[in-house]
Amino acid sequence: MIQEILAFGILILAIAFLIKKYFWKKKSDKNCGDDDCGCA
Amino acid sequence: MLSSHNINVALIGNPNVGKTSVFNQLTGLNQQVGNYPGITVEKKIGFCKLPNNYKANILDLPGTYSLNASSIDENVVIELLLNKNDKLYPDVALVVTDVENLKRNLLLFTQIKDLEIPTILVINMADRMEYKGISLDIPFLEEKLKTKIALVSSRKGTGIEELKQLIVNYKSIPKEPCLNASVIDEEYFEALRKTFPNQLLYKLWLVITQDVNFLNLDRNEIRNSYTKSHSDLKRLQQKETIKRYQFINDVLKEGLKIDLNSAKDFRAILDRVLTHKVWGYAIFFFILFGIFQSIFEWSKIPMDFIDNTFASFSVMANENLAPGVLTNLIAQGIIPGIGGILIFIPQIAFLFMFISILEESGYMSRVVFLMDKIMRKFGLSGKSIVPLISGTACAIPAIMATRNIENWKERLITILVTPFTTCSARLPVYAIIIALVIPEKRVFGIINMQGLTLMLLYLLGFGMAIFSAYILNKILKIKGKTYFIVEMPNYKLPMFKNVAINVIEKTKAFIFGAGKIILAISIVLWFLASYGPGEKFKNAEKIVIEKNLAKPLNHSELQNAIASQKLENSYIGLMGKTIEPAISPLGYDWKIGVAIISSFAAREVFVGTLATIYSVGDSDNDNTIKNRMQAEINPETGQKIFNFASGISLLLFYAFAMQCASTIAITKKETNSWKWPLGQLIFMSGLAYLVALIAFQILK
């Protein structure tokens, strides 16, 4: 059902977001450019 | 030509000159705050329409006294100004100065001029000139300083249009330096010039003396060819500073006149009272008390409003969307999750408003001055007072506020102990437990026991922060220069516009920062609470019906019982059950265990989770939650689960336990390592466990 697909999709996004926040090592300090990387 | 031209403008200046006010005057609300990649310094950019169809991209750089950086903030300034290839490299620099502190402000100005960027001198606070008896010879100053001057009052809004015109005409501003500082060591600089003829001399000097390098040169190559010892370099920097001030003094002797007879000085009078050894503290505590009272009182109505609104959104979602997993996720996970974040806004906004007013008025520096000696006994700095106070709204912006503490050890300790202060997320937890287990009596006829308990919890949090700071100070062996320099700015009436913009920015930062994390975790937790392995979960309905064959339940009772059964056997329920043996010595059962686990996302989720567990439909109906919790009995002992002993134990647990996941994230970012947040987590969790354990065992 669409509902289930969407719901689980959201779950995966949430988990991916949390992993990125906590575990992703930034490769180089200066490659983000000048826009807001969402580091905040 | 109708196409608009974009001009990159950099706003530079000392702290306290009203640079932000000028920025706000130019950009209004067209500003964004982000972060410089890799570091936690704020990057503020705004847009401004100029005459003749030009547009300005204005970058508000962190306030600094000189290009000789003493903090990461100040490093950012140099790095931008040295890197011609940076997208934001300015076409024109605006150095903002304050007419009352022109002498010192011009130091930075002369340094910027040495970088050969067209520079406009903005002299702010023009409205105070008459009051202070100051008069300026603008043409003379423009000639000697090789610049164009904009006399501005950001408070009154005067001079801004003229400034915009100057920006548009930036190409006609002279680029040469106004003094030749290389005379401090002719030989050395001559040699440098010969070796690197294509580089600006001053840039080379900055690269040698600072921790920056954007010249595509091997810094070692420069250093090795022209070795000067660390001490020699410092002596040269001192000479450079002296030389610049000599130049500035000469220029100002002619260009600035003060008529002492017209000068008035309120500052001294106010200072005498506000830093008085008795009155100073009394006034400070009075102000603090007033702030907290106001925050509580004023937040009540908006918070209730937000609470009710989101509760109805939830209901609306359930009624209007097709039934299914997604609808449930939205109604029970996402909407309450977002509501749980937004409900903080009133308290955070009010607290930031007060802090902003205190800083804008200049009073905060006096507080730092008063508190420094006391704070140092505990390994903290006078500047730690702002984070500690902000921590009562939320630890995240509080930890970010530690950036202006120069001494690394003092800053680290402040970061580590701030989470002990009672943040507003803990209030719902405290509120419901206190309501459950503390009698509504009055002590001595006037003091409300429940209110007293709450106050004690606040004091406990603060006391624990100070105490841990003391211990950390003894344990941590970190050496570092311990210099402390605080500018004591003049007192000013806070400008509403600045305060408002500041509050909006900080609140936005909180919502989008901590908020995203809280929302993500709420979503994950919802799934963990809505799905479970095994038969007991899948066949919840069947099991419940079978259990109640003897005495069948009505429809809503049945739904509640099914929900309860499902929760007990969901992933999170199983987690709760797993830790139950560990937490029962503290007086908690698996249901409380589940609530504790989920409150790791955000403390106030504790109450929401309990509401779900006790199968109450809407969690804003406090009475029902309270009644259900009051009635809950431990199946083994036959005693109430929420009794005095377990209540106190829970309160103490939440007073000390490591706070939400967002705090860990920000601590990691600000300390640049996992070592500290993990240590914090272990220590605080251990402490919370022990204290709660002891409390329960003693009181039961």
Place this chain on the structure above:
Amino acid sequence: MRTTLNILKKGEKAIIKEFDVDAVPLKLLEMGCLPGNVVELLQIAPFGDPLYLNINGSHVAIRVETAKEIEVDLIENN
């Protein structure tokens, strides 16, 4: 005997003589703490620390341990 900045009493003025360049941060120099400049003690915090000074027109507070490093010549009141 050296007269250092921390010895000043409230309201007293002095002229900055000299100081060890390693003991005093550059930032303070940039605020105006340079040989030849006038410094006035405006307020002392309760408990004696920090000191609120007017250095060459800049109003700053510094800790006693930094003030100890700065040698000054007292200006007699007239």
